[in-house]
Amino acid sequence: DTEVTQTPKHLVMGMTNKKSLKCEQHMGHRAMYWYKQKAKKPPELMFVYSYEKLSINESVPSRFSPECPNSSLLNLHLHALQPEDSALYLCASSQGSARTKNIQYFGAGTRLSVL
Amino acid sequence: SQQGEEDPQALSIQEGENATMNCSYKTSINNLQWYRQNSGRGLVHLILIRSNEREKHSGRLRVTLDTSKKSSSLLITASRAADTASYFCATDGANYGQNFVFGPGTRLSVLP
Numbered sequence: 443d444t445e446v447t448q449t450p451k452h453l454v455m456g457m458t459n460k461k462s463l464k465c466e467q468h469m470g471h472r473a474m475y476w477y478k479q480k481a482k483k484p485p486e487l488m489f490v491y492s493y494e495k496l497s498i499n500e501s502v503p504s505r506f507s508p509e510c511p512n513s514s515l516l517n518l519h520l521h522a523l524q525p526e527d528s529a530l531y532l533c534a535s536s537q538g539s540a541r542t543k544n545i546q547y548f549g550a551g552t553r554l555s556v557l
Numbered sequence: 558s559q560q561g562e563e564d565p566q567a568l569s570i571q572e573g574e575n576a577t578m579n580c581s582y583k584t585s586i587n588n589l590q591w592y593r594q595n596s597g598r599g600l601v602h603l604i605l606i607r608s609n610e611r612e613k614h615s616g617r618l619r620v621t622l623d624t625s626k627k628s629s630s631l632l633i634t635a636s637r638a639a640d641t642a643s644y645f646c647a648t649d650g651a652n653y654g655q656n657f658v659f660g661p662g663t664r665l666s667v668l669p
Binding site: 446482483530532534544545547548549550551553 | 590659
């Protein structure tokens with residue numbers, strides 16, 4: 443099983459809403475990532491969890507709050523987002539933090555629209 | 558920060574032709590990877606080349622790496638309509654604190 447599952451596939455939310463994105467993998471990977479991707483742009487790294495601990499936060503605004511409840515699950519909690527936060531949010535996982543093991547497996551993404 | 562940059566930004570070819578995409582980056586790397594993304598979907602890993610390797614093959618894919626020029630190329634031979642996608646290089650920096658960074662990508666269109 444080389445699948446990373448993201449839910450929901452689509453999300454529309456108002457600027458005052460609170461919502462969460464979910465990501466799940468059962469490959470035994472110990473590193474999980476959140477990326478943000480705007481149209482016709484490359485993915486931009488937001489957060490990295492390594493062995494369930496937040497290891498990288500790329501200066502992401504606090505309205506995005508990641509959570510890693512266990513080694514298979516990764517959540518991204520959203521609160522008071524802005525319209526410019528509308529994007530495709532991608533989750534990925536890799537075998538570990540070792541450099542040669544960081545081939546990333548991506549989910550299909552959640553397309554978020556903030557109204 | 559280090560960053561991979563691809564050229565061309567867009568490439569349109571006929572089925573059966575070869576497609577070459579280039580990637581440049583700025584700092585020392587541990588490895589360089591190429592990914593494919595079909596429209597609006599997740600990325601799929603294609604190939605990884607380590608900093609001590611110069612060339613690697615996988616099926617119809619050929620990747621080269623020139624660390625002296627800080628550049629890489631991806632060649633897709635005998636292209637098919639199904640190869641239509643965006644292709645990104647991604648670099649893993651060799652120094653502490655350098656994170657995984659994707660280049661801007663090449664949008665490849667293979668016309669039947």
